[in-house]
Amino acid sequence: MVTLERFRWWHIDDVLPIERTLFQPEPWTEHHFWSELGQTATRHYVVAVDAGAVVGYAGLCDYPDEAFVQTMAVAAPHQRAGIGALLLEELLAEAARRRQAKVLLEVREDNAPAQRLYARYGFARSGVRRGYYPGGVDAWVMTRA
Numbered sequence: 454m455v456t457l458e459r460f461r462w463w464h465i466d467d468v469l470p471i472e473r474t475l476f477q478p479e480p481w482t483e484h485h486f487w488s489e490l491g492q493t494a495t496r497h498y499v500v501a502v503d504a505g506a507v508v509g510y511a512g513l514c515d516y517p518d519e520a521f522v523q524t525m526a527v528a529a530p531h532q533r534a535g536i537g538a539l540l541l542e543e544l545l546a547e548a549a550r551r552r553q554a555k556v557l558l559e560v561r562e563d564n565a566p567a568q569r570l571y572a573r574y575g576f577a578r579s580g581v582r583r584g585y586y587p588g589g590v591d592a593w594v595m596t597r598a
């Protein structure tokens with residue numbers, strides 16, 4: 454059974470290999486995760502754990518007028534089993550707890566699986582950042598209001 458836990462510093466070593474597999478050529482560094490987890494007032498990070506192993510993670514940033522999905526990842530062998538949806542539901546619940554009516558995110562324009570997940574939860578494309586990702590791939594800004 455997959456459960457969600459608060460993402461703590463001791464999970465970073467488990468998360469880094471997943472990050473490096475999924476987000477080449479610019480994975481977040483160990484330092485970046487430490488920095489995110491250190492900003493406790495504005496960040497909400499969770500890990501998904503299956504049989505004691507970290508299999509996914511996600512994080513939200515609480516800005517003054519909107520919340521932003523900082524990251525969302527499920528290890529490849531565990532994808533398409535509902536874990537991404539579980540993580541996203543937790544981030545949306547946190548946004549609601551923080552009274553945020555609007556949630557935004559950025560996703561590669563060629564990442565159809567993630568776009569479908571977000572669309573299922575009410576996100577719609579609200580903008581494009583041209584050449585935002587390495588190699589000049591556009592980012593879609595998706596908004597749920």
Ligand SMILES: CC(C)(COP(=O)(O)OP(=O)(O)OC[C@H]1O[C@@H](n2cnc3c(N)ncnc32)[C@H](O)[C@@H]1OP(=O)(O)O)[C@@H](O)C(=O)NCCC(=O)NCCS
Pocket residue numbers: 475525526527528531532533534535536537538539559560561564565566567569570571573
């Ligand atoms: C995007 C990601 C987090 C989805 O996680 P997941 O655990 O596989 O997603 P779920 O099993 O909860 O799927 C929920 C819905 O998302 C959509 N979806 C997920 N993977 C999909 C795929 N490969 N193809 C099409 N739709 C997909 C479907 O609508 C799916 O519902 P369904 O299975 O009932 O059809 C995961 O694929 C991932 O980590 N990808 C690499 C990293 C990444 O792209 N992160 C997002 C950056 S913005």
